Amino acid sequence: MCAVCVSCSDLLADAFHRLATVGTNSSNKQPMLKLHFVFILTWLFFTPAQASSSANLLAMYQAIKNKQVDLLEAQPLHVQSDLSGQRLQADIFAINRYHFSTQVQRLSAPENWCDFITLHLNIKACTYQLKPEVMLSFYAGRKFYQAADDAYELRYRFVIDEFNENYFKLHLQAEQGPFATTDYLISFEMLKVGDDTLLHISLSYQTSFSSRLGTSVYLSTIGADKVGFSKADETRAESKYIGGIEAIIERNVMRYFLAITTYLANQSDLSQMPEQWFLSTEKYHRQLHEVELADYLAAKKREFNQQRQMQYRLNAGKPVFESSADD
Secondary structure, three states, rough: HHHHHHHHHHHHHHOOOOOOOOOOOOOOOOHHHHHHHHHHHHHHHHHHHHHOHHHHHHHHHHHOOOOOOOOOOOEEEEEEEEEEEEEEEEEEEEEOOOOHHHHHHOOHHHHHHHHHHHHOOOOOEEEEEEEOOOEEEEEEEEOOOOOHOOEEEEEEEEEEEEOOOOEEEEEEEEEOOOOHEEEEEEEEEEEEEOOOEEEEEEEEEEHHHHHHHHHHHHHOOOOOOOOOOOOOOOOOOOOOOOOHHHHHHHHHHHHHHHHHHHHHHOOOOOOHHHHHHHHHHHHHHHHHOOOHHHHHHHHHHHHHHHHHHHHHHOOOOOOOOOOOOOO
16 A cells, blocks of 8 residues: 555656646837737637647747747747646647658657657556557556556557648547546647747646645655746745646656657667656756666666567557466
């Protein structure tokens, strides 16, 4: 029972998913242009993330280029989060220079997601199935090594929503999560703008009484000093970064974002990705540092090995976990 509680604490400490809305701090020197962007961004931020489009992303692209929104120092990306009622969400928008059609082709293959999603500290394994419907299973657990059969399985439907020469969108949706949480959503978009590509990843889920209680305990103890990436309310915050439950979801969306960008930066040799992912998280040491590199690499070596064994069994029509009844 205690082991389960510890696992719950770690999982809640790095809980998943929520889409986004937050205000903007504009600083354009041209009054009319400033007014134009404020109008666009207000419309963007109060549009449901599920209905976001290439037009929304283009507005955000211009806002990032013109520094109309808060950006991280390490790279030009914007993080935002929101708790609306019982739904928690977080988003990252970032400008990169990837070959659009090549990367869309890679990310549109569901099996490829299992090549990189397990880089996330709390994902112990990933498996996929293509029939009768496309599904991905993420096994979520503790920050240290954990056998996948001791982790929580989140089963996501994998759906490509739209794809044209300049815009790509997909989403993953799971009905249930740990501690009676529901409606998990991962949304990912790419917009080609000249030589640039704007990436948008959005995570959201519906909290529950149990998850809020566990998170409250965590935030009042070992998670009290942990922060996210967006700026806190300067009038009442001791830190310049947001804390609380929004900080939890912001740290998680960043871990997923860095897993995706690590994968996009590797065309063929994927063996170096664990170290590359870890080093990319160290750029945000204040928010993301949890374990040392050697411990992380040792854990991920074991977790990727168990993932391969699980997928092999699944492909062979066997139960994903070996039992004493198996040959």
